[in-house]
Amino acid sequence: MKARPRPLIGITLDSEEPGGYSKYPWYALRQNYMSAVASAGGLPVALPHDPELADDWLDRIDALIVTGGAFDVDPAMYGNADRHDTVVLKTGRTAAELALLCGALGRDMPLLGICGGEQLLAVALGGSLIQHIPDSIPGHLPHEQKTRHDEPGHPVALTAGSLLARIAGSDRMMVNTSHHQAVRDAGPGVTVNAVAPDGVVEGIEDPRYRFCLGVQWHPEFNTDPADRRIFAALIAACA
Numbered sequence: 694m695k696a697r698p699r700p701l702i703g704i705t706l707d708s709e710e711p712g713g714y715s716k717y718p719w720y721a722l723r724q725n726y727m728s729a730v731a732s733a734g735g736l737p738v739a740l741p742h743d744p745e746l747a748d749d750w751l752d753r754i755d756a757l758i759v760t761g762g763a764f765d766v767d768p769a770m771y772g773n774a775d776r777h778d779t780v781v782l783k784t785g786r787t788a789a790e791l792a793l794l795c796g797a798l799g800r801d802m803p804l805l806g807i808c809g810g811e812q813l814l815a816v817a818l819g820g821s822l823i824q825h826i827p828d829s830i831p832g833h834l835p836h837e838q839k840t841r842h843d844e845p846g847h848p849v850a851l852t853a854g855s856l857l858a859r860i861a862g863s864d865r866m867m868v869n870t871s872h873h874q875a876v877r878d879a880g881p882g883v884t885v886n887a888v889a890p891d892g893v894v895e896g897i898e899d900p901r902y903r904f905c906l907g908v909q910w911h912p913e914f915n916t917d918p919a920d921r922r923i924f925a926a927l928i929a930a931c932a
Contacts, residue, residue, distance in 0.1 A: 871911065
């Protein structure tokens with residue numbers, strides 16, 4: 694019997710202006726995003742930044758992963774007129790990812806938001822963000838760790854009964870951390886599924902969808918045994 698085809702998992706790319714790798718604009722993505730999906734049984738494919746192609750890509754893929762990057766969601770998208778000095782925008786990337794996210798939600802397609810992807814997911818679901826943790830959370834943890842990202846930065850407590858807790862099979866994970874922003878308000882009907890010891894939101898999910906999960910850390914580094922299970926659960930949701 695022929696094996697069932699691997700589900701096609703779309704993964705959003707980062708983009709950079711000319712310089713460094715090329716004198717022309719270029720895309721970039723760490724290899725471990727791809728290998729994490731392949732190891733979980735998916736067939737990874739990279740998605741370029743063209744909002745007009747979002748529906749065409751969504752017609753072909755089985756699930757969506759929105760990745761992280763060294764940039765932020767425009768505060769205007771969640772009703773903040775002021776922008777913190779640390780905020781960096783990539784408007785073209787955000788427009789493309791938002792088109793993909795909204796299209797995936799409209800199709801009830803399995804989706805996973807990672808780091809900045811989780812933050813954009815929260816905004817798409819009607820939530821808001823903390824623009825700069827050091828200015829908003831007294832006694833905050835160092836959420837931009839200086840060690841390797843395959844090493845844990847801090848623990849997170851998982852919400853009992855949540856999708857994430859069921860995937861992890863635990864009420865706690867050790868995660869890496871590389872972010873200066875975080876979810877402030879998860880949005881109506883959205884569940885906060887992970888919280889850091891300083892109260893910073895580390896994960897969200899929306900039970901109105903068959904698989905709609907966001908995590909603030911980078912599970913593609915396999916810092917915790919449950920990280921692999923997150924990708925496996927995304928692949929399983931494609932069935």
